[in-house]
Amino acid sequence: VNMSKQSVPARSQELRRVSGELFSLTYGALVAQLVKDYESDDEINKQLDKMGYNIGIRLVEDYLSRSGQNRCHDLKEAAEVLTKGGFKMFLGVVPTVANWSSKGDEFSLVLDQNPLVDFVELPEDHPNLLYSNIICGVIRGALEMVPEGDCWRGGWKECF
Amino acid sequence: MTCYFVIVGHNDNPLFELDVKETGKLDDKRQMAQFVAHASLDLVDEAKFLKSVDRFNELSVAGFVTASHMRFILVYDGPKAQENMKNFFMDMYDAFVKALLNPFYVPNTPIASSNFRKKAQVIAKKYL
Numbered sequence: 001v002n003m004s005k006q007s008v009p010a011r012s013q014e015l016r017r018v019s020g021e022l023f024s025l026t027y028g029a030l031v032a033q034l035v036k037d038y039e040s041d042d043e044i045n046k047q048l049d050k051m052g053y054n055i056g057i058r059l060v061e062d063y064l065s066r067s068g069q070n071r072c073h074d075l076k077e078a079a080e081v082l083t084k085g086g087f088k089m090f091l092g093v094v095p096t097v098a099n100w101s102s103k104g105d106e107f108s109l110v111l112d113q114n115p116l117v118d119f120v121e122l123p124e125d126h127p128n129l130l131y132s133n134i135i136c137g138v139i140r141g142a143l144e145m146v147p148e149g150d151c152w153r154g155g156w157k158e159c160f
Numbered sequence: 161m162t163c164y165f166v167i168v169g170h171n172d173n174p175l176f177e178l179d180v181k182e183t184g185k186l187d188d189k190r191q192m193a194q195f196v197a198h199a200s201l202d203l204v205d206e207a208k209f210l211k212s213v214d215r216f217n218e219l220s221v222a223g224f225v226t227a228s229h230m231r232f233i234l235v236y237d238g239p240k241a242q243e244n245m246k247n248f249f250m251d252m253y254d255a256f257v258k259a260l261l262n263p264f265y266v267p268n269t270p271i272a273s274s275n276f277r278k279k280a281q282v283i284a285k286k287y288l
Contacts (some may be wrong), residue, residue: 021261028263035264119261121273 024118031131041128048130052137053144060142063089071147079107082139091115163288165280166197167256168231169268175230176271180284196221197233224249230256236288248287255279 034044063069063086072078079097088094092115099108116132123129130136163180200221222245224232232249259265259276271277 025261025263028261032263119258119263121262121264121275123264 020115021118024115024120027116027134028120031129035123035126035129041126041130044126045128045130045133048133049137049140052134052139053141054137055134056138056141056143057145058141059086059090059138060145063142075105075107078143079109083109086142162235162237163284164197164235165252165284166233166235167252167271168197168201168233170229171268172201173268173270175269176276176280178277178280178284180281180288197235200233201231222249224253226253226256232256240288244287248283251283251287252280255283 031044031048034047038044038047066089067085069081069085072081083095083097087109093111093113095109095111097107098110100106111132114132116135120131122131165178165180166174167176169175196219200223218237219235220237220240222234222236222240224234226232232252234245234248255276256271259271259273260267262273265271265273
């Protein structure tokens with residue numbers, strides 16, 4: 001019991017640094033393998049989403065314990081926390097929040113920099129591949145674990 | 161003035177070819193260049209790093225072997241400064257490594273990336 005009290009403050013400061021290149025290469029190897037294993041782009045995208053989901057449901061606990069974030073009151077606040085909190089902490093980039101729908105229940109996250117896609121050139125024979133779709137899964141998983149977050153729906157669009 | 165650049169893989173298979181020509185007409189010269197490059201592969205292997213490796217009529221061959229045993233061969237006519245040659249190979253190596261980092265590229269297969277081709281053309285223009 002004493003140990004856990006001591007370890008919480010230490011964890012919130014320390015985020016182990018990993019080589020960015022190793023990270024991109026690992027993710028690239030993962031996607032390349034999926035491309036080999038599955039026939040359709042849709043199936044690959046689904047797998048990436050599933051993997052992301054499994055990461056997200058765990059990652060959100062980590063995020064909440066490090067940041068001490070309280071419950072968000074509305075979607076706008078959630079968007080802020082996602083970008084300036086979550087993305088910043090784990091990917092080191094802050095996406096822009098854009099394209100709010102008129103009802104305020106839909107928005108887009110625009111990533112100008114994406115550490116997952118360093119050096120990547122998409123193959124021409126997979127036009128519907130959503131290379132970074134894992135991120136959608138992560139967001140979905142993370143938000144499902146917080147109160148009222150289970151009606152989240154998201155989709156990924158690649159723009160080059 | 162003709163220059164012909166080729167990257168050769170482990171099985172003596174060409175992974176990438178680039179013609180740098182200033183005049184427009186040289187199809188037969190290109191075949192000659194390919195032949196000369198092929199013939200000099202053994203000499204390039206021995207030369208290890210950069211060296212002017214061979215001469216054939218008025219064509220010279222410069223070779224460069226990377227740490228991963230990929231051979232870069234440049235066939236050219238006319239005189240060329242060693243310094244330029246070295247920088248050319250270094251820049252090509254740099255671009256080559258970046259292309260290799262693409263997770264969808266299988267090593268030892270032809271490089272189809274148009275990005276790489278564009279970069280190679282820019283580098284060739286710069287130093288040749």
